[in-house]
Amino acid sequence: DAGVTQSPTHLIKTRGQQVTLRCSPKSGHDTVSWYQQALGQGPQFIFQYYEEEERQRGNFPDRFSGHQFPNYSSELNVNALLLGDSALYLCASSLATVTSHYGYTFGSGTRLTVV
Amino acid sequence: DQQVKQNSPSLSVQEGRISILNCDYTNSMFDYFLWYKKYPAEGPTFLISISSIKDKNEDGRFTVFLNKSAKHLSLHIVPSQPGDSAVYFCAASGGFGNEKLTFGTGTRLTIIP
Secondary structure, eight states: OOOOEEEOSEEEEOTTOOEEEEEEOOTTOOEEEEEEEOTTSOOEEEEEEETTEEEEEOSOOTTEEEEEOTTSOEEEEEOSOOGGGOEEEEEEEEOTTSOGGGOOEEOOOEEEEEO | OOSEEOOOSEEEEETTSOEEEEEEEOOTTOOEEEEEEEOTTSOOEEEEEEETTOSEEEETTEEEEEETTTTEEEEEESSOOGGGOEEEEEEEEOOTTOOOOEEOOOEEEEEEO
């Protein structure tokens, strides 16, 4: 049973560039959430997608945008990259009819370095 | 504004003894509290959760205690095993419809053989 798959695993970008990160949810899951984990910090919620719509959003600027496809996979796009965007980006999937206290399934993340 | 706090960045415990990890929160609207475990190069893995209407939840070696009046929760691991060495994150959510997780900064637990 495949879990959450994220690609790429590592990425180096130059300040000002744009980046797209990808996520395939666990089989049977229909909701995808994205989190940013800076070094030494806990993951911070970016946004959540369900039925191809952004359902909830955290305190991140509009440079962060996303998309969910009909097969439930998702992309996270970040424009005009800043050095401070360097972090581990985690994707988590869940089933909309099951509340979060059963826990999300997280991927291993994409390590983004902005130079 | 850190709504979920883990004030101990690290903890070392001897194998076989009890590990106690602590977490404090400030937002009284949180409905559920969760603990996640994270190994290097892996995503966080769900361990155990507790609803705000309960004060204790057990699952094998893991027990979570919630003290709502103190806005404090703790994770007890008994007995501690070498495989428990990892970073532990406390998280909170608003429940159904408001399910974003608010995480603490994590506690690195090291079990000494």
